[in-house]
Amino acid sequence: MREMECDMAVRVCAESELETGQPVRVIVDGKAVALVKDDNGACHAIGDTCSHAEISLSEGFVEGTQIECWAHGAHFDLATGRALTLPATDPIPVYDLNIIDGDIYVGVTNHATNHPADQPQPANLS
Numbered sequence: 498m499r500e501m502e503c504d505m506a507v508r509v510c511a512e513s514e515l516e517t518g519q520p521v522r523v524i525v526d527g528k529a530v531a532l533v534k535d536d537n538g539a540c541h542a543i544g545d546t547c548s549h550a551e552i553s554l555s556e557g558f559v560e561g562t563q564i565e566c567w568a569h570g571a572h573f574d575l576a577t578g579r580a581l582t583l584p585a586t587d588p589i590p591v592y593d594l595n596i597i598d599g600d601i602y603v604g605v606t607n608h609a610t611n612h613p614a615d616q617p618q619p620a621n622l623s
């Protein structure tokens with residue numbers, strides 16, 4: 498019997514279908530999720546909607562371990578969801594992602610919430 502490591506996880510695709518730097522938008526339990534393989538080969542599941550406005554982050558640009566919103570250029574950390582640059586100031590959700598036997602599973606019932614103290618200070622914004 499196979500056991501999954503997270504509750505309520507849904508298989509979204511094979512890991513081989515996710516290309517580095519080419520985000521994919523999926524819907525999991527009614528939530529839009531962007532699957533992203535960063536430049537280090539790590540896979541992430543983040544909320545697909547930019548925290549600045551209603552723009553799909555899966556249409557953005559992957560740079561290292563960040564994603565840039567195409568609309569106004571806000572950068573987000575893929576691992577934490579932190580907004581790294583203006584105009585976004587609020588984080589985006591980061592969801593549980595597990596790779597089991599070559600398949601990617603995402604759970605959206607629990608996600609990291611980022612503490613306001615983790616947000617960039619004005620001096621750090623570019």
Ligand code: FES
Pocket residue numbers: 547548549550551552566567568569570571583584585
């Ligand atoms: S909508 Fe994403 S930075 Fe403005």
